[in-house]
Structure formats: structure tokens, C-alpha cells
Amino acid sequence: MNIVRNERNRYILFKIINEGFISIEHSDILKSIWKSIWRFFGMKEANKIGLWVIEIDLENEYGIIRCAHQTKEIIITALSFITEINGNKIILSPVKTSGTIKSIKNYMISKKNLN
Amino acid sequence: MPYFESRLRLNVQNFEEIKNKFVICEKLGIKNVIVEPDGNFKNLGVELREKISSLTKMHIYYRISLRPRNVDDLKNKLSTNKKLPTILSIETPIKEIQIQAAKDSRVDVISFADPKTMKTLTPGVISLSKQNNSFIEISLSSMMVVNKAQQSKNFRELYRIIHLVNSLKGNLLISGNFEDSYHLRHPRALISICHTLLGLSILEAKKAFDENVKKLIERVYDRYDTNFIEYGIKFIKEGE
Numbered sequence: 001m002n003i004v005r006n007e008r009n010r011y012i013l014f015k016i017i018n019e020g021f022i023s024i025e026h027s028d029i030l031k032s033i034w035k036s037i038w039r040f041f042g043m044k045e046a047n048k049i050g051l052w053v054i055e056i057d058l059e060n061e062y063g064i065i066r067c068a069h070q071t072k073e074i075i076i077t078a079l080s081f082i083t084e085i086n087g088n089k090i091i092l093s094p095v096k097t098s099g100t101i102k103s104i105k106n107y108m109i110s111k112k113n114l115n
Numbered sequence: 116m117p118y119f120e121s122r123l124r125l126n127v128q129n130f131e132e133i134k135n136k137f138v139i140c141e142k143l144g145i146k147n148v149i150v151e152p153d154g155n156f157k158n159l160g161v162e163l164r165e166k167i168s169s170l171t172k173m174h175i176y177y178r179i180s181l182r183p184r185n186v187d188d189l190k191n192k193l194s195t196n197k198k199l200p201t202i203l204s205i206e207t208p209i210k211e212i213q214i215q216a217a218k219d220s221r222v223d224v225i226s227f228a229d230p231k232t233m234k235t236l237t238p239g240v241i242s243l244s245k246q247n248n249s250f251i252e253i254s255l256s257s258m259m260v261v262n263k264a265q266q267s268k269n270f271r272e273l274y275r276i277i278h279l280v281n282s283l284k285g286n287l288l289i290s291g292n293f294e295d296s297y298h299l300r301h302p303r304a305l306i307s308i309c310h311t312l313l314g315l316s317i318l319e320a321k322k323a324f325d326e327n328v329k330k331l332i333e334r335v336y337d338r339y340d341t342n343f344i345e346y347g348i349k350f351i352k353e354g355e
Contacts, residue, residue, distance in 0.1 A: 015142065015143070015144075017139065017142050017143070040311075040312060041311075073307045073310050073311050074311055077304075077307045077308050077311045077312060079304070080300050080305070081259075081308075083297060083298060084297075089297040090297070091139070091143070091297060091299070091300070093142075093143050093300065093301055093304065094301070094304055094307075095144065
């Protein structure tokens with residue numbers, strides 16, 4: 001018998017673009033994402049998201065978050081509306097989404113090799 | 116898929132600012148961009164184009180926006196001959212000018228970037244532009260305002276105009292048109308916004324950022340082709 005999986009995960013790789021060096025914590029980014037979700041989608045969508053921060057690397061300017069597959073577009077929208085964190089101008093630009101963390105990592109390696 | 120940023124305004128007096136904008140666009144992964152140099156469009160010659168293109172690896176296309184005061188002014192401005200392929204857009208809140216622009220085959224885009232201008236869009240203009248294969252452009256820059264009340268009003272206007280154009284099957288073009296370089300977003304992110312907040316399906320949104328922009332560029336290049344007669348009619352030389 002096939003196992004029917006109602007909810008699958010999506011991993012979103014995003015680029016962090018900012019004005020030179022800024023001091024922000026991982027929690028600041030997470031707070032900003034939640035704030036953006038609440039502002040534009042409210043409780044109705046927020047309870048479906050299942051947001052989880054996998055990795056945030058400020059030095060290499062990227063982050064990976066996990067969410068439910070149905071809410072991928074919502075997360076991309078929420079990330080796009082973040083324009084500043086702690087008064088610093090910032091862009092969180094989604095680069096790639098995938099169903100497995102492995103393919104995200106492979107993508108990052110291939111991009112690194114290209115550069 | 117190569118999406119387009121259909122409107123990136125540049126201040127040609129400040130090349131440092133242009134460079135910074137291009138750097139952010141490249142960091143975002145934008146591949147194709149239509150730039151609109153501010154100020155006197157008559158200066159949009161080969162020299163300026165080469166200077167702008169040398170700053171980036173992205174594919175650059177050019178557009179000018181006319182803001183005529185009345186119908187006669189529009190006719191005068193359109194009669195100025197342009198020797199290089201340039202997308203011509205008209206931006207005005209005056210309905211008579213919008214209708215005249217929608218009838219004129221030299222006009223490629225009728226732009227409704229400003230929320231005040233958006234209110235003036237009528238089904239007649241959409242229908243005329245559709246007949247003429249020109250495009251109705253809306254810009255998402257108004258959604259980045261900080262004031263929540265103003266932002267929701269802008270969203271309402273964007274929602275209304277998008278669904279009006281869509282219901283009449285008009286040729287929709289969606290551009291970022293962001294003033295601040297830190298408001299710039301990759302077109303794929305803008306597609307998500309159009310889908311989640313403005314109720315467009317992903318396919319329709321993608322069309323407005325990709326397929327329709329390609330059609331627009333083809334239309335402009337066709338106009339500068341000496342063998343081109345009318346949309347769909349072209350001289351074909353023997354052996355072609």
C-alpha cells in the first residue's frame with residue numbers, strides 16, 4: 001500500500017544582500033520573516049507554514065529555510081517584503097527551492113565551482 | 116527561465132548609482148533588464164547605450180516614457196523619428212491621450228505605474244491596446260511603501276487593475292520599477308507576490324514577466340526592420 005503523504009517539505013535557499021558589514025543575529029532574520037508573514041498573510045496562513053531555519057551564513061551571505069510545500073510561494077513573498085533589519089537595508093532574495101536539502105547543497109557546490 | 120525586469124529607471128547624470136543598481140541586479144540573478152534613462156530621451160543615442168551596456172553583463176534593452184500634456188502634444192512627440200530600437204511607453208492619467216495612444220501603432224506600452232494613474236484605466240483602453248497588439252503595464256513599486264494604510268490601498272488598486280486586464284484578455288506587462296536599489300527584487304519573487312497577494316495564477320504571472328516581454332521586444336525590433344509592413348505582414352526576400 002502506498003503511503004500518502006499530505007504534507008511535504010520545501011527547502012528554500014536565499015541570498016542575503018546588504019550594505020557592507022552589518023551586525024544581525026539569526027533570530028533577527030527569523031523575527032523579520034515571521035513579522036512579514038503576519039503582516040501580509042495573518043493567522044490563516046501562518047499556521048500552515050511550519051517554518052524552520054536550517055542554516056544562516058552571514059559571512060557567505062546565504063540562508064536555508066524549510067517550510068511546508070503548499071506555503072512555498074507565501075514564504076517567497078514574505079522574504080521579498082523584508083527591506084530592512086535593525087535599521088540596516090537588506091534583501092533576502094530566494095534563489096532556489098527544492099524538496100530535499102541534498103539537492104540544495106549540490107546546487108550550492110555547483111554554483112561555487114562555477115564561480 | 117529568463118525573466119525580465121521590464122522597467123529600471125536610471126539617472127544618466129550619475130553613473131556610480133547606475134553601477135550600484137546593476138551590481139544589485141546581478142547579485143539578484145536578473146538576466147534581462149529594460150532600462151529607462153531619466154530626463155531627455157533624445158540623448159538616448161549609441162554612445163550612451165554603449166556606456167550603459169559596458170557596466171554590466173546583463174542583456175539590456177531600452178525604453179522611453181512620454182508624458183504628453185494633451186493629444187496634440189502626444190502626436191508631436193510621436194512624430195520625432197527614433198533611429199534605434201527603443202520601446203515607447205506612454206504614461207498619463209488623461210483618458211483621451213490613453214485612447215489615442217492605444218490606437219497608435221507606434222506606442223508599445225501604455226503604462227499605469229502610479230496608483231493615481233491606475234484609477235483612470237478603462238476597459239476601452241484595454242480593448243484598443245489588444246487590437247493594436249500593444250501592452251498595458253503595471254508597476255509593483257507602489258507595494259513597497261511603509262505606510263500600512265497606503266500600502267493596502269495600493270494593493271487594492273493593483274488587484275483591481277490586474278483582474279480588469281485579465282478578464283478582458285489584454286496584454287499585461289508587470290514591472291518592478293523600484294526607485295530604491297534595495298527595493299529591487301528578482302522577477303521570480305515578484306511572480307510569487309502576484310500569485311499570493313494579487314490573485315494571479317502562477318502561469319499568468321510568469322507570462323507577464325517573460326512571454327509578453329519577449330513579444331514586446333520582438334514587436335519593437337520588427338518596427339525597425341525595413342521589410343516589416345504591419346504586425347504579421349513582412350516582406351520575405353527570395354531564398355529566405
